[in-house]
Amino acid sequence: MSIETFVYALIGWLVGVFINHAADVLPRRMGLGASPRCAFCDTPRSQLAWSTVIGYLTAHRACPECGAPLPLRSVIVELLMPAIFVGLLWRYGPSVHLGLLSLYSAILILVTVTDLEHHLIQHVIMAPAILLATAGAFFNHDLTWRRALLGGATGFVSLYAMFLFAQPMSALLGRLSGREISEVPFGFGDVTLGTFVGLITGLPGFFFALFITLLSAGLAALVYLFVRAVVQRRYSLFTPIPYGPFLVLGGFVMMVYGTEVLQWYIGRAI
Numbered sequence: 429m430s431i432e433t434f435v436y437a438l439i440g441w442l443v444g445v446f447i448n449h450a451a452d453v454l455p456r457r458m459g460l461g462a463s464p465r466c467a468f469c470d471t472p473r474s475q476l477a478w479s480t481v482i483g484y485l486t487a488h489r490a491c492p493e494c495g496a497p498l499p500l501r502s503v504i505v506e507l508l509m510p511a512i513f514v515g516l517l518w519r520y521g522p523s524v525h526l527g528l529l530s531l532y533s534a535i536l537i538l539v540t541v542t543d544l545e546h547h548l549i550q551h552v553i554m555a556p557a558i559l560l561a562t563a564g565a566f567f568n569h570d571l572t573w574r575r576a577l578l579g580g581a582t583g584f585v586s587l588y589a590m591f592l593f594a595q596p597m598s599a600l601l602g603r604l605s606g607r608e609i610s611e612v613p614f615g616f617g618d619v620t621l622g623t624f625v626g627l628i629t630g631l632p633g634f635f636f637a638l639f640i641t642l643l644s645a646g647l648a649a650l651v652y653l654f655v656r657a658v659v660q661r662r663y664s665l666f667t668p669i670p671y672g673p674f675l676v677l678g679g680f681v682m683m684v685y686g687t688e689v690l691q692w693y694i695g696r697a698i
């Protein structure tokens with residue numbers, strides 16, 4: 429492993445620690461300056477447990493007050509981020525483009541965590557993310573700035589249309605299933621995430637990102653319904669699934685492999 433790879437993996441790991449901290453404090457409406465705390469009893473964590481990986485390695489894996497273990501999610505994020513960062517480094521080499529895509533990846537992972545854990549895509553994350561991606565459109569090597577900005581506009585309009593459509597749909601499903609559905613599967617957070625994904629994938633890449641989103645979400649919903657029906661013997665067609673993580677998947681694939689996917693598609697069409 430070259431020194432370059434090692435250093436960038438280390439940066440990825442630190443970003444992972446930061447993502448975990450942000451995912452712990454932002455949904456609880458705390459500032460980023462708040463010290464890491466136990467999610468269950470609010471006791472401040474030992475400094476060695478600020479990184480979950482170090483916490484586990486140094487036997488600080490449990491909260492000293494209530495014994496709750498450090499979250500598994502934090503371990504996954506701390507291991508995943510260096511892998512993503514190194515993968516991007518090997519693909520792009522040291523460049524402004526690498527820095528941009530690394531930042532975008534960090535935002536995508538943070539959004540995935542808050543959406544899975546709290547069903548939240550927060551404006552406090554997405555507003556700076558959209559500003560960053562708008563400025564980044566002028567430094568993106570894979571896209572012209574026109575394609576990137578058009579992608580952002582398309583992302584906003586198409587996700588906003590789905591957002592408007594989701595409100596009466598979930599009310600209708602609620603009436604059909606005879607119970608109140610308080611959770612709308614499609615919130616305004618998804619619209620902001622769609623705008624961000626549009627900016628980083630551009631046109632026509634964003635359409636492919638949306639296609640991957642709908643396909644993977646549909647497959648996941650089928651598997652989920654099947655498992656529920658078989659394992660728990662409960663049929664529930666009206667469980668809303670969060671779209672955020674699937675939008676992240678489509679966005680990430682098209683952000684990194686957009687050029688290849690489009691070349692493949694054009695090659696097929698001729």
Ligand SMILES: [Zn+2]
Nearest residue numbers: 466469491494
């Ligand atoms: Zn605790």
